[in-house]
Amino acid sequence: MAVDKRLERNARLMELLARTALADQKAFAELYRLSAPHLYAVALRILREAAAAEEVLQESFVNVWHHAGSYVAARSQPLTWLTSIVRNRCLDQLRRREVDTVTMDDEEDGVKVAAEGPTPLEMLLSGADARAVRSCVEALDAGPKQAIALAFYQGLSHSELAQHLKQPLGTVKSWVRRGLERLRACLDELGVSR
Amino acid sequence: MNLRAPGRADALAAEYVLGTLRGRARTGFERMARTDPVLAEAVRRWEERLLPLAQEMPPLAPPARVWQAIQKRTRGSARDAPVPRASMWASLRLWRGLALAGLAAAFVLAIALFTPAPERPEGTLVVVLATQDAKPALVASADRTGRILTVKALAPVELATDRALELWALPEGGNPRSLGLISASGVARVALAQSADEVLRNVPALAVSLEPRGGSPTGLPTGPVLFTGPVQRLY
Numbered sequence: 001m002a003v004d005k006r007l008e009r010n011a012r013l014m015e016l017l018a019r020t021a022l023a024d025q026k027a028f029a030e031l032y033r034l035s036a037p038h039l040y041a042v043a044l045r046i047l048r049e050a051a052a053a054e055e056v057l058q059e060s061f062v063n064v065w066h067h068a069g070s071y072v073a074a075r076s077q078p079l080t081w082l083t084s085i086v087r088n089r090c091l092d093q094l095r096r097r098e099v100d101t102v103t104m105d106d107e108e109d110g111v112k113v114a115a116e117g118p119t120p121l122e123m124l125l126s127g128a129d130a131r132a133v134r135s136c137v138e139a140l141d142a143g144p145k146q147a148i149a150l151a152f153y154q155g156l157s158h159s160e161l162a163q164h165l166k167q168p169l170g171t172v173k174s175w176v177r178r179g180l181e182r183l184r185a186c187l188d189e190l191g192v193s194r
Numbered sequence: 195m196n197l198r199a200p201g202r203a204d205a206l207a208a209e210y211v212l213g214t215l216r217g218r219a220r221t222g223f224e225r226m227a228r229t230d231p232v233l234a235e236a237v238r239r240w241e242e243r244l245l246p247l248a249q250e251m252p253p254l255a256p257p258a259r260v261w262q263a264i265q266k267r268t269r270g271s272a273r274d275a276p277v278p279r280a281s282m283w284a285s286l287r288l289w290r291g292l293a294l295a296g297l298a299a300a301f302v303l304a305i306a307l308f309t310p311a312p313e314r315p316e317g318t319l320v321v322v323l324a325t326q327d328a329k330p331a332l333v334a335s336a337d338r339t340g341r342i343l344t345v346k347a348l349a350p351v352e353l354a355t356d357r358a359l360e361l362w363a364l365p366e367g368g369n370p371r372s373l374g375l376i377s378a379s380g381v382a383r384v385a386l387a388q389s390a391d392e393v394l395r396n397v398p399a400l401a402v403s404l405e406p407r408g409g410s411p412t413g414l415p416t417g418p419v420l421f422t423g424p425v426q427r428l429y
Binding site for chain 2: 040053057076083
């Protein structure tokens with residue numbers, strides 16, 4: 001049932017994107033209504049500041065309005081496409097921040113990981129969506145699993161991961177690399193990604 | 195960045211999508227993925243693998259002011275009176291389309307090369323402009339020393355009467371430059387200010403956008419990009 005609902009939502013989002021490409025304001029408004037709460041949650045987790053997340057959301061949707069025509073339905077899911085736009089903008093923002101503040105050594109102020117709500121790990125392991133991806137993440141060893149969850153949901157860099165997990169940088173890097181390799185092998189086996 | 199090592203491109207694509215590829219490595223990778231169809235495809239596949247995880251998060255309604263600001267910036271059919279935006283040309287999606295178009299172009303070129311050509315192929319520029327899903331739509335060609343770019347529609351493009359197709363050069367690291375309007379069917383001849391060689395120097399690709407009749411009012415593309423294609427130099 002959940003799967004049906006998801007397929008239905010995907011079909012709806014695809015249609016809305018197609019109509020947005022034809023400058024249909026009403027379709028665009030509905031596209032926003034259906035997808036913005038997901039995307040805002042993604043941005044807020046990574047940026048940890050409401051104002052910055054709002055700005056990314058705004059920029060992303062203005063961008064979607066202009067480029068909905070470049071969405072190719074056959075190549076990716078509509079929500080995946082929208083998520084990639086928002087996440088890439090968030091990561092660009094983080095990059096700019098990193099350039100602004102080069103020192104990350106202060107133990108107290110270095111990394112603030114959002115404390116409220118479910119933890120990244122809980123988020124990975126909950127919900128009915130993306131079952132295959134989740135089962136593959138679940139199968140990872142503890143270290144890689146945690147590193148990947150923190151990097152994905154909170155946009156932590158290698159050095160931030162090292163600091164947060166209190167591990168040497170090299171260890172964290174190899175956790176991420178190994179974790180991704182395993183994840184890929186697992187998903188390939190399940191036939192998830194072509 | 196050495197991408198030749200086996201698995202290296204895929205590993206970088208994974209860290210790019212995960213977000214751990216940072217700083218100059220990230221911008222460098224992004225730049226390469228724009229022109230490298232293998233990288234672009236690796237990124238797409240990793241997005242399909244990882245981004246569903248984002249949907250696990252509890253949704254959170256953004257404040258109403260966000261939508262109000264978006265509306266202000268897009269209302270009144272923003273596509274008819276848009277702000278110049280060069281950023282779209284940096285969009286990864288566009289370049290992915292371009293990569294696909296590259297495949298289409300290679301295919302058409304292969305045919306062209308094995309067909310006896312009446313012209314001198316060693317002095318010709320050819321651009322196959324294709325849709326995002328790699329269907330060739332237009333073929334543009336010019337003699338490298340000539341000042342005419344011939345654009346042939348492979349099939350008529352459906353076009354409202356108040357719209358026009360505008361052809362753009364996409365210079366490396368610069369804003370798109372208009373080459374002129376083209377017709378939606380048959381053959382258009384676009385006069386160039388200088389020889390094709392000069393005009394298309396440092397131009398890796400051309401694109402066609404949908405514009406108001408008479409062409410873009412801003413000097414930059416304002417409508418959706420319909421076709422893109424890499425410039426092939428047969429010399």
